Amino acid sequence: MATKNPEQQILDQGLVVKDPGPNEIIGPGHDYKTVTDRISGVVYLPWKSTPKRWFVGAFLSFLLVNVLAVAVCYLFLRGVGIWGINIPVAWGFAIINFVWWIGIGHAGTLISAVLFLVKQDWRTSINRFSEAMTLFAVACAGMFPILHLGRPWLFYWLLPYPNSMWLWPQPRSPLEWDVFAVSTYGLTSLIFWYIGLIPDLATMRDTAPQIWLQRVYGAMALGWRGSAIHWHRYQKAYLLLAGLATPLVLSVHTIVSFDFAVSQPPGWHTTIFPPYFVAGAVYSGFAMVLTLMIPLRSWYHLQDLITMRHIEAASKLMLGVGLIVAYGYGLEAFFAWYSGDKYESFMYYNRVFGPYGYTYALLILCNILLPQLLWIEKVRYNLLMVWLLSIVINIGMWLERFVIVVTSLHRDFLPSSWGMYAPTKWDWMTYAGTIGFFMLLIFLFVRALPAISIFEVREEIHKGHEHGEKALEGATV
Amino acid sequence: MSEHVALQEFSSIHGAMVEFSSPDDLMIAAHQAYSSGYRRMDAYTPMPIEGLAEAIGYKKNYVALAVLIGALTGATGGFCFLEWISGVAYALNVGGRPLNSWPAFIPITFECTILFSAITSLLCVLLMNGLPKPYHPVFNVPAFARASTDRFFLCIESTDPKFRVEETVDFLRGLGGNEVSVVPA
Incomplete structure (x- = not known):
């Protein structure tokens, strides 16, 4: 408590935190205390030292949240007719954005659960942040199907509960599966995130500079005292949760893809959808992790905890998953031709050369062609390039959902039922509003809670102790 | 003493x-x-x-056993609930299709399994450790x-x-x- 906040020192003295390069996950010279102070220092920073960019960003996000509030209020007044949806394209932006957001959430679970099971040490300093991203993305995703209901205030009719009419939802419908998949995913992600936070909240309780902060963190830490027996149960539960979250994350986007694949329209009724949706979800999720992580580490001088190792590993994973997505696009084209089904082949022709052909061209550019730059090592080490590419991929993955939803629906089997779809300003306002909501939650999260898991970084230091000493010896010789 | x-x-x-x-x-x-x-x-x-x-x-650490029990409860509970909804409580005859269409119940059964196990593991961390402890x-x-x-x-x-x-x-x-x-x- 008496020691000065290291983040404040960096700001006061204009220190430059060096990135230890692509082989290290933690910069040199860190011990249990310094990592604790560095990570919690970001949270304890007084308001006057908080970066100006934080205020600008949080304020802009808050404005967008207001835009969302306006759009939603008007929607409640007038109904979904204010959106561009109609027959034949009844799904429009709401479902495009739902699938996009839920996909973004997937990288968080992948980083925290799958990389934990396969013992990837670089997950440690980015898992907390990615899990928070998952939670906020699922919150944004969950809004859309509910707003898309004709009477959103009756959304609880989707849940099976005993009611006076003795009506029950249809458990054979993928839309009902979706309700269970998304709510389970949201809840499990919250549990996973909170369990991971408890030991760090205890640290914050013991180190916070003000008494009221100690009380707030203390209440959230639930009296955690780091007992060896508690840790033993804790680790077992954490491992089991990771094992549970792994099939869960695959099931969620699989079920989202069933919303499409179980129905009849050409372009939707394909068996490739589940794996192809999961790959796309992970792809966009990693892109969003990079979009947020690169500014975060420079704003808060965390270059020695989120290093080039993390950024490079995430870029490589993104490139690899992007190739699976490209394979999915290729197979869609192959099925359209090989099936010999005239509706399927027309759907593909229409997707590429029809009135929405430009979205398909942009999609291929954003999701397949431009990301190939990541093969080049120089590009992967160039933060600006990685950041721009991650945004390009985010846009590309949004376009993918646009292409899937709109081009399949707008021209189905009967030319007499064809139509066009165009989003209205209310569509755009709702979409932009959820981006603001997501960003605002991220801004508040990095200000209020440790964005990097402190105790897991301590574990890495404990494990890497001998390795670190050897490296130091090598340096002196 | x-x-x-x-x-x-x-x-x-x-x-x-x-x-x-x-x-x-x-x-x-x-x-x-x-x-x-x-x-x-x-x-x-x-x-x-x-x-x-x-x-x-x-x-002995009983977390894994408790989570297994949670998972089995979720699986059987979820599946039986769906069977009851669509076979008994609200049995809809759709063109003579079978009421016991169990393959269609698997996705929700799976989600219930995960949900119950996740909640059980949270309870394990809290209750077995005697938390919250002010x-x-x-x-x-x-x-x-x-x-x-x-x-x-x-x-x-x-x-x-x-x-x-x-x-x-x-x-x-x-x-x-x-x-x-x-x-x-």
Whole structure:
């Protein structure tokens, strides 16, 4: 408590935190205390030292949240007719954005659960942040199907509960599966995130500079005292949760893809959808992790905890998953031709050369062609390039959902039922509003809670102790 | 035991605690304490240390069993509920299709399995560990504030049959830690 906040020192003295390069996950010279102070220092920073960019960003996000509030209020007044949806394209932006957001959430679970099971040490300093991203993305995703209901205030009719009419939802419908998949995913992600936070909240309780902060963190830490027996149960539960979250994350986007694949329209009724949706979800999720992580580490001088190792590993994973997505696009084209089904082949022709052909061209550019730059090592080490590419991929993955939803629906089997779809300003306002909501939650999260898991970084230091000493010896010789 | 307690300035004590600066020293001390016959003790560390719980005599962890029970409850409960909804409570005849269309119930059954297991593992971390716990005696030791940052503690509790305040404090002093303190209850 008496020691000065290291983040404040960096700001006061204009220190430059060096990135230890692509082989290290933690910069040199860190011990249990310094990592604790560095990570919690970001949270304890007084308001006057908080970066100006934080205020600008949080304020802009808050404005967008207001835009969302306006759009939603008007929607409640007038109904979904204010959106561009109609027959034949009844799904429009709401479902495009739902699938996009839920996909973004997937990288968080992948980083925290799958990389934990396969013992990837670089997950440690980015898992907390990615899990928070998952939670906020699922919150944004969950809004859309509910707003898309004709009477959103009756959304609880989707849940099976005993009611006076003795009506029950249809458990054979993928839309009902979706309700269970998304709510389970949201809840499990919250549990996973909170369990991971408890030991760090205890640290914050013991180190916070003000008494009221100690009380707030203390209440959230639930009296955690780091007992060896508690840790033993804790680790077992954490491992089991990771094992549970792994099939869960695959099931969620699989079920989202069933919303499409179980129905009849050409372009939707394909068996490739589940794996192809999961790959796309992970792809966009990693892109969003990079979009947020690169500014975060420079704003808060965390270059020695989120290093080039993390950024490079995430870029490589993104490139690899992007190739699976490209394979999915290729197979869609192959099925359209090989099936010999005239509706399927027309759907593909229409997707590429029809009135929405430009979205398909942009999609291929954003999701397949431009990301190939990541093969080049120089590009992967160039933060600006990685950041721009991650945004390009985010846009590309949004376009993918646009292409899937709109081009399949707008021209189905009967030319007499064809139509066009165009989003209205209310569509755009709702979409932009959820981006603001997501960003605002991220801004508040990095200000209020440790964005990097402190105790897991301590574990890495404990494990890497001998390795670190050897490296130091090598340096002196 | 009361005559030992009377030796102390505190009306009752929780135990005696020693502080270490490194997890390895704590591990050695934990082994020594256990081999000297102490059984009721606990170690406090800012991160999980492999083998420490076993070193102080902790044997069986029931988390996995509890989560398995949670998973089975979720699976059977979810599946039976769906069967009941669509076979009994709200049996809709759609063109003569079977009411017991179990393959269509698998996705929700799976989600229920995961949901119940996840909630069970949260409950395991909280209830088995006795959390939330607003008050615990170890926090009475001022140095314990660093137990969540960079200090490692071993506490022999007064409920241990071998616990005698002075002897135990002397024993802990001999372990080579930083400071030994008596923990008031």
